[in-house]
Amino acid sequence: MGLLVDRRGRVTHVVVGDAHRLFIPELGRHRGGVGRFRGLRLIHTHLRGEPLSRDDLTDLALLRLDAVIAIQARLDGLPGAVEFATVRPEEAVDESGVPAPPWIVERRPSVHGWDTDFAAFIQDLEARWARRPALRRVSDRERCIVVGVTTGDPEAGRASLDELARLAETAGLDVADRVFQVRRRFDGRYVIGKGKLQEVLVRAMQLGAEVLVFDQELAPSQLRNIATDTDLKVLDRTQLILDIFAQRARSREGKLQVELAQLRYRRPRLAIMPTAMSRLTGGIGGRGPGETKLEINRRRALERQTSLERQLRQLSRRRSLRRQRRRRVGLPQVAIVGYTNAGKSTLLNTMTRSAVDAEDKLFATLDPTSRRLRFPEEREVILTDTVGFIRNLPAELVHAFRATLEETVEADLVLHVLDASSPEAEVHLAEVDATLAELGVADTPRILVLNKIDAAEPAAWRALRERTGGIPTSARTGEGLDALLDAIERRLFQARPDAGRATA
Ligand SMILES: Nc1nc2c(ncn2[C@@H]2O[C@H](COP(=O)(O)OP(=O)(O)OP(=O)(O)O)[C@@H](O)[C@H]2O)c(=O)[nH]1
Ligand SMILES: [Mg+2]
Structure with a gap:
């Protein structure tokens, strides 16, 4: 048997279960702010003298109960010992520095001698929650916890999670904590395990985080389950990247491309979201060029998608005409690509x-920019800067940015710029190669540029040069740029001595 009791001592629900467990009814969304409780405590019986179970503690957190109380039934049917659990308001460590569990459990030998004044107790607990230092904000940015789970190499999973944290910061979130789990297989309901999710939720409550960001792309049903069961805003890597692109898009084409990508991502998800979940579709702070339009319903979303696709096809034709004109002038096209x-x-x-614009930010560039680059003997090439790549670049984006990426596809030469100072350089190299192959540019002549050698360990970039034959440079100090220009000249003009002449 279980009772749900509110703060005035009124019983709101009576729940009857079997010998093993209770199924608590849908309690609806809780109204309080982050860190607040639902104002209900669960008092229930344990028939075999067992202590509070993992399920009890999970309910405590996931349902945001004030407390979970288990009364053990004695063999003679009378109530025996009591266990009592609440969510711990602040992080704590035991004497040996091990983090304490996120709940507090107390035990009394009998219900009868138990004289805690619950009203005073819960008031005190709320006060402790309110005093948490973590809640004193340094900025008005939303706080998030980034969550990674992998079934493969833990090291790669962690590196990906670090990158996700940077993406979250770039998108305008404060990263309050990181949670990482290695599993044999992904959980169908929540991606991570249920116990882990409960831990994440308690951390979110303790740290005042309102957003969970997952490194994995979440299936629509997983997104819904996590959002419903934690009452937090949930984003995945794809949504985060889309959000960054939405904030960055400047040109008309860029904005249309991002809106199309967002629609493609959201349409299957809109279909299964209850209307109350509309905040799922809001992105971070509800920004982005397409936001108001994304409020529209699903049928209109499809119409909008068709219209965006048409507009983008027109722009793409114009872009291709521009390219043809440049080609007629005879100037070789060089595309700069890279992570x-x-x-x-x-x-x-x-x-x-x-x-x-060049900044220490992810995705500083969205719109391709072209500049002329002069070589001796009155020769010129067109150099085009393009949008960066990243691991697991959302398919929706690759599709939507196809027109922009065509700049790369049709180039005569590709400069692949690699940050040789990054510990992840090898991963970035492989990722960009894979994306280029997907785009169908595997056969375009390519020069690998090992950039940022001013900041890299000499041994590290030399090893990279040995292995790849790349040209070491520093775009910051100018080191190595002469060698790079030579290489470009050789690749473009040796085969076609007349290419790039203004008179050609
Ligand atoms: N130390 C060092 N830093 C560099 C070098 N080249 C670029 N940076 C820095 O790296 C950061 C990113 O540079 P960007 O030129 O914006 O990089 P990007 O590849 O265009 O990046 P996105 O457009 O965001 O994809 C900036 O803070 C630059 O100042 C270099 O050779 N050495
Ligand atoms: Mg850039």
Whole structure:
């Protein structure tokens, strides 16, 4: 038997289970803010003298109960000992420095001698929650916990999670904590295990985090389950990247492409979200070029998608005409590609003495920018800076940005810029190669640029050069750029001595 009791001592639900467990009814969404309780405590019986179970403690957190109380039934049918659990308001460690469990459990030998004044107790607990230092905000950015789970190499999983944390910061979130789990297989309901999710929720309550960001792409049903059961805003890697793109898009084409990608991502998810879950579709702080339009219902979403696709086809035709014109003038096209933050824009700036936006941010560049680069003997090439790649680049984005990526597809030469100072350089290299192959540019002549050698360990970039034959440079100090220009000249002009002449 179980009773749900509110703060005034009124019984709101009577639940009858079997010998093993109770099924608590749907309690509806809880109204309080983050860290607040639902104002209900669960008092139930344990028939075999067993202590509070993992399920009890999971309910405590997931249902945001004030407390879970188990009364053990004695053999003679009378109530015996009591166990009592609440969610711990602050992080704590035991004497040996081991983190304490996120709940507090107390035990009394009998219900009868138990004289705790629950009203005073819960008031005190609420006060402790309110005093948590973690809740004193340093900024008005939303706080998040980034969550990674892998069935493969833990090290790769952690590196991916680090990158996710950077993406979250880039998107305007404060990363309050990271949670990582290695599993044999993904959980169908929550991706991570249920116990782990409960741990994440308690951490979120303790740290005042309102958003969970998952490194895995979540199936629509997983997204819904996690959001419903934790009452937190839930994002996955794809949504985060889409959100960043939405914040960054400047050109008309860029905005249309992002909106299309968002629609493609959200349409199957809209279909199964209860309307109350509309905040799932809001992104971070509800920004982005397409936000107001995304409020529209599913049928309109499909119409919008068709219209976006048409507009983008037109823009793509115009872009291709522009390319043809450039081609007729006879200037070779060089595309700069690479992992995000590798230094592509900085390289374009240094080589052409321009001032394209280059920042220590992921995805600083969305719109391709072209500049002329002069070589001796009156020869010129067109150098184009492009959007960066990242691991697990959402398919929706690749599709939506196809027009932009065509700049790369039709280039005469591809400069692949790699951040040689990154510990993840090898991963980035492989990831970009794979994306280029997907785009069908595997056969375009390519020069690998090992950038940021000013910041890299000499042994590390030399090993990379040995293995790949790349050209070491620093777009920041200008080191190695002469060798790079030589290489470009050789690749483009040796075969076609007349290419790039203004008179050609
Ligand atoms: N130390 C060092 N930093 C560099 C070098 N080249 C670029 N950076 C820095 O790396 C950061 C990213 O540079 P960007 O040129 O914006 O990189 P990007 O590849 O265009 O990045 P996205 O457009 O965001 O994909 C900036 O803070 C640059 O100042 C370099 O050679 N050495
Ligand atoms: Mg850039």
